[in-house]
Amino acid sequence: MRVIAHGGAGGRPDEPDSRQATLDEATRRGVDADTPLDAVEAALGVLESSPRFNAGVGGAVQSDGVVRTDAGVMTSDREVGAACSMPGVEHAASVARVVHSETPHIFVSGEHAVDLADEFGVETGVDLLTDEKRERYEDEDPPGGGPREHLDWLATRFGSGDDQAGERSADSGEGDDGKRDAPDHDTVGAVATDGETFAAATSTGGRSFALAGRVGDVPQVGSGFFCTEAGGASATGAGEDIARVTLSRRAVGYLDDGVGAQAAAERAIDEFEAITGSGAGVIVLGTEGAGSAFNTDGMQTSIAYK
Numbered sequence: 001m002r003v004i005a006h007g008g009a010g011g012r013p014d015e016p017d018s019r020q021a022t023l024d025e026a027t028r029r030g031v032d033a034d035t036p037l038d039a040v041e042a043a044l045g046v047l048e049s050s051p052r053f054n055a056g057v058g059g060a061v062q063s064d065g066v067v068r069t070d071a072g073v074m075t076s077d078r079e080v081g082a083a084c085s086m087p088g089v090e091h092a093a094s095v096a097r098v099v100h101s102e103t104p105h106i107f108v109s110g111e112h113a114v115d116l117a118d119e120f121g122v123e124t125g126v127d128l129l130t131d132e133k134r135e136r137y138e139d140e141d142p143p144g145g146g147p148r149e150h151l152d153w154l155a156t157r158f159g160s161g162d163d164q165a166g167e168r169s170a171d172s173g174e175g176d177d178g179k180r181d182a183p184d185h186d187t188v189g190a191v192a193t194d195g196e197t198f199a200a201a202t203s204t205g206g207r208s209f210a211l212a213g214r215v216g217d218v219p220q221v222g223s224g225f226f227c228t229e230a231g232g233a234s235a236t237g238a239g240e241d242i243a244r245v246t247l248s249r250r251a252v253g254y255l256d257d258g259v260g261a262q263a264a265a266e267r268a269i270d271e272f273e274a275i276t277g278s279g280a281g282v283i284v285l286g287t288e289g290a291g292s293a294f295n296t297d298g299m300q301t302s303i304a305y306k
């Protein structure tokens with residue numbers, strides 16, 4: 001088994017060594033699995049349980065103070081499972097796997113996704129809000145009222161938090177190159193192969209201070225994740241922009257055309273930046289090996305095989 005994982009694209013993290021140790025633990029856990037699908041679920045399970053990453057525990061808070069998780073998985077037979085907008089679900093990737101393996105559908109949302117998790121033994125009702133995230137939200141004078149009031153509130157906050165990946169904006173602390181340079185704790189993803197088949201998965205809490213109910217790229221097939229017989233990809237970064245260019249599909253399309261994994265990742269990120277001017281990263285695993293690329297200040301990755 002060969003597994004590559006990422007811990008999100010964004011600024012330089014405060015504690016890169018401990019984040020790297022958790023990423024390495026995740027890929028180690030993945031290579032011990034029986035199938036690529038087991039491997040990506042196992043790897044993401046480790047990362048979803050770490051408050052250092054924006055997935056599961058430690059996920060980003062939406063405008064109503066709730067953390068809602070999203071995830072997607074895909075295997076090289078083009079079976080897909082995704083689940084989104086799940087309060088209290090730490091292991092979103094496991095719910096996506098339930099959708100992939102136990103339902104005739106590709107995407108289940110909200111309260112029904114939480115019910116599905118419950119029914120298939122994925123824990124629900126977990127407190128995903130860390131003290132740090134709760135304090136940060138409370139410091140921001142949370143909005144009451146309906147969506148319009150929430151939209152007014154988030155207009156000056158969404159895209160400017162310290163766990164956001166590279167969006168260009170006038171007041172967001174961007175670096176000289178126009179991309180955000182703030183520290184972050186980010187979305188997680190993994191791609192695995194047993195030498196014959198592939199699986200790709202991505203899991204997130206989304207982006208801080210987004211409108212309650214917002215869903216980004218992560219559970220959208222082709223955007224946050226994609227997989228074919230040629231290999232798989234997992235993306236991270238400004239989800240609205242990733243979805244606009246279907247970043248993971250773009251990277252895997254190069255694998256389908258016979259391009260190597262590193263070149264596929266670089267070409268996809270170059271195109272993403274040219275089209276959106278925004279920030280993202282992608283990991284790619286193909287038949288010939290692994291690659292990764294990002295245009296933000298940092299994206300930690302780990303590779304393991306045996």
Ligand SMILES: NC(=O)C[C@H](N)C(=O)O
Nearest residue numbers: 187206207216236237239
């Ligand atoms: N930081 C991230 O990668 C966030 C994720 N792509 C989202 O937009 O939901």
